Amino acid sequence: MKPRKVFFEQRGLTLYDKLCYFFSGGSYEKKLRLTLLLAGIFTFLIGMYLLHLSAISGSRRLIALYLFSSGFGFYVLCTAFLNPLRINLLIVTHGLLLILFLMYFVDNEHETDANYNYLIALTVGASLALRHEDRYLSLAFPLLCFSCYLFFVTTGAELGQQGLQIAFLTSPAFYYVNSILPMLALLLTIFVYRGDYSEAKLIKRDLAGAIERNQFELFYQPQVDTARRVTGVEVLLRWHHPRKGFIPPDIFIPIAEKSGLIIVIGRWVIEHTLAQMVLWQQHPPMRDLCVSINISPMQMIEESFISETEALLKRYPVNPERVKFEITESTFIYNEKRINQIINHFTALGVKWAIDDFGSGFSSLKSLTTFPVHDVKMDKSLVMDLSSNPSAAVVVDKIIELSSTININTLAEGIETEEQFERLKKMGCRYFQGYLFSKPVNAADVVHYITLQAPPVPCVGAAGPV
Template sequence: MIHHRRERRMRVLASFVMWVLGGIWAVFFSLQGHWLIVAIDLVLMGTGVAVFTLSWLHFDRSARLLLFGVLLLVIVGISLVLDVPNAFIPRSTHLYLLPLGVAAMMAFRDEPTWLRYSVIAVCLLSFVGLAASYWTPLPGFSLPDTTRSPGTWVNTGAAMLCLFAMLHVLQTDAVQRSAWEGELLEALSAQQFQLHYQPQLDSHGKVIGAEGLLRWYHPQRGMIPPGKFIPHAEETGLIIPIGKWVLETACAQLRCWKDDPALAHLCLAVNISQKQFNQGSFETEVFSLIKRYDIEPGRLQLEITETMVVKDMEELSRKMTNLVSLGITFALDDFGTGYSSLSHLKRLPLNKLKIDQSFVFDVLTDHNSEAIVRTVIGLGNNMGLTVIAEGVENAAQHQFLLDNGCEQFQGYFFSKPLPLVSFTEFTLGCNA
């Protein structure tokens, strides 16, 4: 999140600089009659406005592609046509390709690998080609040496300044990532993680299970919310060992509940990350945990997201089928917020659909949310799937869901996620 905010601020700043400097240079070169440069400056000004608008509307990928595409074309074009080197004055405009390539490492960090490294490669190859060549497609259009000579010093200094700024940002990102990685590793080894349990209730108000939710109690900073550290765990790959800890803790807890007649009926749901699920050893690890803790497989429920469904449907279906054959159940979490289709639902061995809390939140005030909730409940019932609504916060929402055939509920109206002792007391009280 910090990285994305920093990258967006730099993109907005770049668009502002393009607009301001483009206007200044357009006026300067129009007075000298260099209309080709004026046209280029107008393009930069228009691009600055467009990038700012796209960033404001959160079309981040489009803003990045437009910004880098136009800058790359402008730098290469000026280098080939207006900044042609000779025996006395070298070319200097192409130096801007170096900070542009470094900036691409930051701007496209979370984009597909092929896109990120394609932009970087184009910048660096263009730099090498221009540095080693005197060729120009339009002889005679180069700026006079009286203009290019001071421009060489300006371009060299500005390009190096931009390069150092980009390297500083990359170094800051790397330091922050390293710090998070170290703290997460320490949290694992020092057992700073805990599972809290949010009760899941049936239509009669009885607790039938819980969702295990990860909490991090840092010795200095206190409780760190999952939304702050989970993205770093995903980025560093530590989500895999953390996910293993969550899964093993859940199985150990199911074993404890199995020995208590008042709690033996409970199911426990845990979220599975895509990276964890994609591990070749995932199925074997789950089988081993169930055998080691001697638990009923049907009491363990694995929650997957719609993002996982659209990534690799064949491999996902194969692994899910193998685990379901053992008795494990699957829930599709945050249903309705992703891009899965009905054909995906038909092909996957799911047991439960979870209505995303964003729809439940305004189900009484927004007709679209109301229609989506009704549709999901009807779809689940017709497909033989259990439907659970998460994020239920008041009695009116609960009653609406009951009236429309929802079978299970989870949310602050019933209980927030609780430590184990409090969850046990809550369950015994509801089921008495």
């Protein structure tokens, strides 16, 4: 299912809402739709106006031409409300080019002989509006339009009774200086500056189709106890971009949250994680493995989160007590009543909850005492500053002490050295995660990693194994 379709179905948007969503904002797709809409309107209106003038003169060729032009303009207008698939873009671009050719070659007293200047508008429009499409639409087609413009300017080509007549200019220097060179300078400037768009917008455009193109992959980073026994794994999303390679989650996740795509992506992560857990159950050492899934605040407060997630838990035969949802501290600044309802609902099913990145910013002791939280994951920045910043050491010590007092597990992220591991153990931290133990690995490597060690510590309640 396409992300856009899910977006509408979940929210029950009206036609007006859909139109606002299509044509507001600054995303590439919305601008492309708006460009198609404007191109369709102008083509339709110009065609209708010239059709009216041609009807007066009685020229059948002109009437047929402008009737076709008006109809094609209406088609272009309609494509603005459809998925801008490549076939639609190919038809629109080449149809407009064909209309300009026909308008130039058909004699009409109501038009000037400089219709080829419209090719500049088509060149510029295609260059900007289709800049994120394939090389043909984004580069070859604009160059084709500009080549046609140069052809008309330098040859003075006309379609007479004897066919196509070309009269090369005997003194073309005037046209080169006053027509071609300024246009060439304009196009070069556009080609240079059309790439001056933020990386975030480019990523957002590609992110919308990443699920359909099967570009996401789940990785898993083991979590261990003081004896280095595996207590669980955290699910980490990786994006294989076809051109950029691996894009780090700290780059594309904020963009997904801002655009609303995180709702669809988050659901995909939950479903594929549960499906993987079912496969792991075929390996005896993996049957008790606890798996932590990150839940975005926007995803969590989505109206259908409870029903859809519960449906996934029922669809896949996985013990809910092996599932842990990780949320950040910022989640609690949203609708607290709604958050409390969601946490309690899934806690009743057996799902555990962990507060991720604790101590990184919005820290509230209320979240530890009000909600049934099982684990606190200390932010990796505190671990990194442990040896160099005395204040960080004090904060870590107090977090561990407080969590132990109220029967909540503490897990330290970002462990990279033995020194960090040993010091945190002495401070009372019980669970750890980081490159010292294992980097994030794919599903097959998780099985291999755990098979070489003792079976995972079974998931139990708070203040026990994670």
